[in-house]
Amino acid sequence: xxxxxxxxxxxxxxxxxxxxxxxxxxxxxxxxxxxxxxxxxxxxxxxxxxxxxxxxxxxxxxxxxxxxxxxxxxxxxxxxxxxxxxxxxxxxxxxxxxxxxxxxxxxxxxxxxxxxxxxxxxxxxxxxxxxxxxxxxxxxxxxxxxxxxxxxxxxxxxxxxxxxxxxxxxxxxxxxxxxxxxxxxxxxxxxxxxxxxxxxxxxxxxxxxxxxxxxxxxxxxxxxxxxxxxxxxxxxxxxxxxxxxxxxxxxxxxxxxxxxxxxxxxxxxxxxxxxxxxxxxxxxxxxxxxxxxxxxxxxxxxxxxxxxxxxxxxxxxxxxxxxxxxxxxxxxxxxxxxxxxxxxxxxxxxxxxxxxxxxxxxxxxxxxxxxxxxxxxxxx
Amino acid sequence: xxxxxxxxxxxxxxxxxxxxxxxxxxxxxxxxxxxxxxxxxxxxxxxxxxxxxxxxxxxxxxxxxxxxxxxxxxxxxxxxxxxxxxxxxxxxxxxxxxxxxxxxxxxxxxxxxxxxxxxxxxxxxxxxxxxxxxxxxxxxxxxxxxxxxxxxxxxxxxxxxxxxxxxxxxxxxxxxxxxxxxxxxxxxxxxxxxxxxxxxxxxxxxxxxxxxxxxxxxxxxxxxxxxxxxxxxxxxxxxxxxxxxxxxxxxxxxxxxxxxxxxxxxxxxxxxxxxxxxxxxxxxxxxxxxxxxxxxxxxxxxxxxxxxxxxxxxxxxxxxxxxxxxxxxxxxxxxxxxxxxxxxxxxxxxxxxxxxxxxxxxxxxxxxxxxxxxxxxxxxxxxxxxxxxxxxxxxxxxxxxxxxxxxxxxxxxxxxxxxxxxxxxxxxxxxxxxxxxxxxxxx
Numbered sequence: 001x002x003x004x005x006x007x008x009x010x011x012x013x014x015x016x017x018x019x020x021x022x023x024x025x026x027x028x029x030x031x032x033x034x035x036x037x038x039x040x041x042x043x044x045x046x047x048x049x050x051x052x053x054x055x056x057x058x059x060x061x062x063x064x065x066x067x068x069x070x071x072x073x074x075x076x077x078x079x080x081x082x083x084x085x086x087x088x089x090x091x092x093x094x095x096x097x098x099x100x101x102x103x104x105x106x107x108x109x110x111x112x113x114x115x116x117x118x119x120x121x122x123x124x125x126x127x128x129x130x131x132x133x134x135x136x137x138x139x140x141x142x143x144x145x146x147x148x149x150x151x152x153x154x155x156x157x158x159x160x161x162x163x164x165x166x167x168x169x170x171x172x173x174x175x176x177x178x179x180x181x182x183x184x185x186x187x188x189x190x191x192x193x194x195x196x197x198x199x200x201x202x203x204x205x206x207x208x209x210x211x212x213x214x215x216x217x218x219x220x221x222x223x224x225x226x227x228x229x230x231x232x233x234x235x236x237x238x239x240x241x242x243x244x245x246x247x248x249x250x251x252x253x254x255x256x257x258x259x260x261x262x263x264x265x266x267x268x269x270x271x272x273x274x275x276x277x278x279x280x281x282x283x284x285x286x287x288x289x290x291x292x293x294x295x296x297x298x299x300x301x302x303x304x305x306x307x308x309x310x311x312x313x314x315x316x317x318x319x320x321x322x323x324x325x326x327x328x329x330x331x332x333x334x335x336x337x338x339x340x341x342x343x344x345x346x347x348x349x350x351x352x353x354x355x356x357x358x359x360x361x362x363x364x365x366x367x368x369x370x371x372x373x374x375x376x377x378x379x380x
Numbered sequence: 381x382x383x384x385x386x387x388x389x390x391x392x393x394x395x396x397x398x399x400x401x402x403x404x405x406x407x408x409x410x411x412x413x414x415x416x417x418x419x420x421x422x423x424x425x426x427x428x429x430x431x432x433x434x435x436x437x438x439x440x441x442x443x444x445x446x447x448x449x450x451x452x453x454x455x456x457x458x459x460x461x462x463x464x465x466x467x468x469x470x471x472x473x474x475x476x477x478x479x480x481x482x483x484x485x486x487x488x489x490x491x492x493x494x495x496x497x498x499x500x501x502x503x504x505x506x507x508x509x510x511x512x513x514x515x516x517x518x519x520x521x522x523x524x525x526x527x528x529x530x531x532x533x534x535x536x537x538x539x540x541x542x543x544x545x546x547x548x549x550x551x552x553x554x555x556x557x558x559x560x561x562x563x564x565x566x567x568x569x570x571x572x573x574x575x576x577x578x579x580x581x582x583x584x585x586x587x588x589x590x591x592x593x594x595x596x597x598x599x600x601x602x603x604x605x606x607x608x609x610x611x612x613x614x615x616x617x618x619x620x621x622x623x624x625x626x627x628x629x630x631x632x633x634x635x636x637x638x639x640x641x642x643x644x645x646x647x648x649x650x651x652x653x654x655x656x657x658x659x660x661x662x663x664x665x666x667x668x669x670x671x672x673x674x675x676x677x678x679x680x681x682x683x684x685x686x687x688x689x690x691x692x693x694x695x696x697x698x699x700x701x702x703x704x705x706x707x708x709x710x711x712x713x714x715x716x717x718x719x720x721x722x723x724x725x726x727x728x729x730x731x732x733x734x735x736x737x738x739x740x741x742x743x744x745x746x747x748x749x750x751x752x753x754x755x756x757x758x759x760x761x762x763x764x765x766x767x768x769x770x771x772x773x774x775x776x777x778x779x780x781x782x783x784x785x786x787x788x789x790x791x792x793x794x795x796x797x798x799x800x801x802x803x804x805x806x807x808x809x810x811x812x813x814x815x816x817x818x819x820x821x822x823x
Contacts, residue, residue, distance in 0.1 A: 286546045294706070308702045315541040315551060322556055367541075367553040374494070374539045374553075377578045379592055380670060 014057035017072050023056035024076040033083040037343050039210030045164075046087060046210065047122075050094070053080065054119020059094045062247065062302070063102050063117060070243070070299035074250040081254025082261070083345075085352030086210045088251040089359075093124035093162035093169075093211075095247055100125070100170040100229050101190065103240055108226035109190060123169050124162030126191065126216065127244070128360040130172035134186070134237060135369055142173035142218065144187060150227075151175070151187070152220040159202050161213040168192045171216075172233060187231035189223050196221050207351035242313045243302040245361060249295045252320035255352045256291075259324075259331035260284055262346045266335055279330035288327070291320055311373055318366040324353035395421050396443035398774050400433035400503045401471070401746035403443055432504060433776045434783045459533065461558040462490035464760060465550055467540045468565035469493035469523060471502060472733025472749050476563050479753035481530050483761045490533045490559075492552055495588060497523020497536045503746060505590045506614035507778050510621040515591045540566070543707035545726045561760045564704070564715060564724070564731040568697035568744060573665070576606065580668050580676055581691040584615060593692065600624065601689040604678050606665050608635035610777060612694035613648065616657045617779045627658040627686060629665060629678075636777070639786065641796040644822045647806055651782040665691075697744055699735045714742040721759050721766050722752055730756045738770050747773035788818035796820065 014020050031049045038044040053059065058080065060066045062073035073095055081088025098116050101109040115121045133140040142155035153173050163169050171191040174183035193199065193216075200215040230236030263281045267274065274280070294316050301309065328349040332339045339346030357363050392407035404410065404424075409417040410431055415424060424437050464480060466473050469491055477491055491497065499521045504511075508518060527534035535554060542551040549558045570583045582593040601624045605612045608630035616628045628635065634645035635652065652659050660680065667679040668691055675687045699714045710716040710725035714737030717723060723730050732752040734744045751768060759766035777784035790810055794817075800807040810818040 283547070287544060290544060290546055311541070311702065312706060319542065319544075319551055319556075322551075370541050371539060371553045374541075376586070376589060379582065379596075380579050 014060050014066055017061075017069065020057040020061060020072060021075055021079070024053060024058045025079045027052050027056055027058075028079045028083050032080060032087055036084040036087075036345060036348070039084055039086050040207065040348050041209070041342070043204075043209040045212040049087070050090065050122065051119045053091070054094075054117070058091060059098060059119055060117040062095055062243075063098055063113070065102065065113070066117065068302070070246065070302045071296050073247065074253070074295060074299055077247070077250025078254040078257065081251045081352075082258045085251060085255045085258075085349065085355065086208050088254050089208060089355070090124070090162045090211050092247055092251055094119065094122060095250075096125050096127075096244055097123040097162075097168070097170055099240060099243060099247075100188070103236065104188075104229040106226070106228060109229065122162065122167050123190070124160060124167070126157050126160040126169045126171040128159075129157060130186070130188075131241075131244075131360050132365065133172075133174075134234075135365070135372070137365060137368065140172070140174040140183070140186065142171060143183070144173035144175045144223070146175065146178065147222070150222060150224040151189075152222055153189075153191075153218050154220055155218055157216045159213050160216050161208070161211040163193050163199070163214060163216070164212050165193050165199070167212075170229060175231075185231075186233040188229040188233050188236060189231075190227045190229055191216070191218075191221075191223075192227065205355075207348065207355050239303060239305070242304065242310045245317050246295070246298055246302055246313050248317060248356075248359075249291075249320055252317070252324050252356045253288075253292060253295065255349055255356060256284075256288055256320070256324050256327045258345060259327040259349050259353070260288060262331040262339065262349075263334040266338075270334065270336070274334050277330065277333055279326055279333075281334075284323075284327050284330065287323055291316065291323060295320075307373055311370060314361070314366045314370050314373075317361065318363055318370075321353075321357040321363045321366075324356045328353040392418075393421060394443040394445065395437075395440040396750075397430045397433060397435060398439050398441055398747050400430065400435075400776065400778070401501065401749075402430055402432040404430075404440060429783075430776075432501075432507075433778045434780055435774065435776050435785060439774055439776075439785075459490070459535075459557070460555075462488045462533065463560040464489045464563060465557055465559035465561075466491045466563045466565060467493075467550065468567055468733070468735075469495070469497040469499075469534070469536075470565060470567050470733065471746060472567070472735075472753070473563075473565035474499055474526060475749045475753040476565055476732065476756065477526075477530050477532050479750070479757035480760065481532075483757050483763045485531070487761070488533070489531070490535055490557060491527065492535045492538050492540060492550070492557075493523065494539050495523075495537065495586075497527065497534050498587070499523070499526055500587050502585075502587075503778070505584045505587065506611050507618045507780075508590065509594060509597070510618045515587060518587060540703060542703060543709075543729070545707055545729060548728065560728070562729045563756060563760075564729065564735055565733050566700065566703075566715075566731075566735040568699045568714075568734040568742070570693060571696045571698040572693060573606070573695055575664075575666055576668050576691070576693055580670055581606075581693045583693050584611065585697065593690070597624075597690065602675075602687075603627070603690045603692060604629060604665070604676070604686060604688045605692045605694055607693065607695035608632070608659065609638065609694060609696055610636065610775075612692075613652075614778045615692060615694060616652065617655065617781065620655050620657050625656070625658075627660060627688065628652065629660045629663050629680065631662065631664055633661045635659060636784075639775070639790075640784070640820070640822075641808060643796070643798065643801075644784070644806055644808060644820055647822050648777075648779075648782060648784065651779075655781065697734065697742075699737075699742065704735075712740045713737045716740075719770060720768055722756050722768055723759070730759070732756060743770065743773070745773040745775070782823060783821075785821045786818065787820075788816070790818035790820075 058076040061069040077091045101113050129141045132138045144151040144153045172188045177184040198217040335346045395404045409415040409419045498519045500518045538552045538554045584590045604627045616626045664681040665678050676691050701711050704715045715731040717736045755766045755768035758764045772789040775786040794810045796808040805823040808820045
């Protein structure tokens with residue numbers, strides 16, 4: 001069977017949205033939920049579960065080949081994140097990596113996409129630093145020098161998730177102009193974690209263990225044209241930026257839903273005292289539903305290029321970050337001591353919501369970017 | 381008792397120009413036009429003209445500054461929650477703060493603004509260059525001084541990014557605030573033709589961009605103004621009077637064609653011709669590009685090109701719909717408000733000024749602002765009944781050498797009848813059911 005024929009078959013396999021959502025929910029609840037504590041406390045990277053989720057269509061539906069159903073991809077990520085924020089983050093890494101490959105239109109990468117969509121092969125994203133570099137917050141960490149047949153890339157990225165030997169990630173490097181240290185432009189590529197890549201252990205984070213996060217050190221890593229995602233980068237990043245950020249809403253909404261679940265879980269037992277708390281479930285549910293509705297509305301046009309669309313996405317993403325902090329905090333206050341146990345998802349979700357608030361784009365980056373977009377342009 | 385003593389017992393009074401909002405203070409007089417400090421309004425000659433827009437004293441009415449109930453302390457709780465959140469610190473936003481404070485000294489008020497909040501009179505910008513104004517002379521009060529005086533928490537250099545009416549909060553680039561009542565005084569933005577690059581063209585809808593334009597303006601410059609509406613026409617005269625060479629370009633065949641009947645527009649066109657403004661009718665600017673010389677090249681739809689030192693875009697204003705619509709507010713060419721109380725389609729959210737539309741019609745003039753602000757303040761404080769009745773403001777083109785004044789509500793489907801047509805003056809009227817509904821005077 002040819003690659004093209006396989007794609008058609010895969011597309012049809014996931015055309016039943018209800019089945020995809022139900023299958024993913026079942027796997028998340030029955031397989032992932034029991035692992036969540038181990039993932040958080042022991043750093044367990046749930047490869048088998050990720051593959052089961054991939055087989056069920058969790059990482060395919062947002063791709064053009066599968067009908068560009070961002071709403072379905074967001075809902076599957078929400079189901080996963082509701083039970084485990086770390087794995088929800090991995091799902092996002094996997095989703096955007098597939099998006100990078102597909103939007104590259106590079107035949108070599110498109111040939112690898114079907115296996116990626118089903119999580120038969122896996123890969124993440126190393127765009128935190130470049131996303132900040134492009135908007136002027138920090139410097140680009142990787143530099144590339146043109147050589148025959150491609151580039152050699154050097155530099156270090158401090159933490160990249162959902163990678164390990166044999167996996168891969170989307171990455172960006174500043175390209176040095178010939179015979180100069182000046183950066184002429186940027187390019188994006190798929191970095192295969194092979195023997196030429198040194199992975200270094202990261203310090204332990206407050207949350208997001210079990211995401212297989214490593215520091216990547218490259219020293220004259222050779223890169224052929226078969227791995228190029230975009231060169232030059234800027235038009236490409238312009239195209240995918242809003243979609244990249246919008247997909248993160250799946251994590252945010254899922255963590256918040258988990259927090260509201262935890263509040264409602266104790267309402268019968270503790271409602272008589274919890275009534276004195278603020279951020280009560282009805283209030284949280286109102287904002288939760290509003291955020292969910294806005295997310296689904298924006299998911300209809302993930303590649304819209306208008307500035308207004310990007311502003312809507314940035315504002316929504318910032319709101320979800322703030323809401324996550326509020327909802328998870330409230331869940332702990334509602335649950336009391338039982339939520340404060342180290343094995344309770346309630347305290348874990350506070351750390352997960354803090355991650356949603358600081359991962360690129362963090363709340364402060366979102367506001368920086370909105371401020372920039374809404375200001376008068378500088379005149380020549 | 382002498383006459384002087386008798387006069388001194390009457391305190392100095394204020395009068396406001398209904399067309400442009402300028403305030404005549406009897407104590408200050410208007411020395412530039414020969415009215416000494418202390419000149420009573422009734423002693424002003426009938427031919428005296430408003431120093432800003434040129435209407436006569438007939439179009440002034442008594443004005444009282446809103447008085448403060450008590451000097452309030454600057455509130456510190458405004459940062460995360462305020463009884464009233466006002467968004468926008470233009471004329472409408474500050475007027476709103478004044479009107480609220482006049483009724484209630486204890487309300488916590490937060491005012492969010494994208495700029496510093498400095499108070500200036502925007503209509504002055506289109507004639508500020510010939511008057512050799514500077515940002516310092518245009519700013520009447522700094523944002524921080526006004527905030528301290530009114531006991532308002534000023535969240536400056538902050539953009540509104542979203543509204544959640546269900547949670548009664550607003551999101552900004554400096555965080556989320558809860559409100560009791562929300563008042564949108566967002567203003568309007570230039571309706572920018574997509575073919576014109578913003579980085580190569582100016583507009584004068586804001587003090588900061590006007591300042592940028594004024595500072596780069598040398599002597600005897602060539603300037604293309606795109607759009608011959610009110611601002612474009614005023615600016616054309618302002619810049620010409622300042623020694624610059626102006627080309628005014630419009631899609632219509634005559635200047636100010638949307639407002640004026642053809643006979644009146646013809647007089648304006650002749651006037652422009654006489655003072656040296658080149659008017660290019662029936663033409664769009666299709667492209668603006670930067671030349672090596674630093675000049676801008678405008679490609680026009682009549683296949684010609686003009687090279688100029690500056691391009692100013694004056695193609696009208698429009699209200700940004702994005703945030704209002706995302707919040708579920710009805711929107712029809714502006715934020716739709718109830719004509720009686722100025723509430724939007726969502727409870728506890730009000731709007732006034734350039735951002736609103738009443739029955740689908742925006743009204744972007746100064747005169748109604750005070751009435752609008754008083755109406756909203758009355759509604760929120762519930763101290764007195766709120767009732768707004770919209771009336772068409774006097775429209776006055778600030779072209780000092782050919783004054784144009786429009787009273788009433790012209791109806792585009794009715795013809796204009798000439799009442800007087802001398803060399804110096806044209807008077808026209810629209811009559812509906814035997815009643816004069818609009819009156820126009822040119823010259």
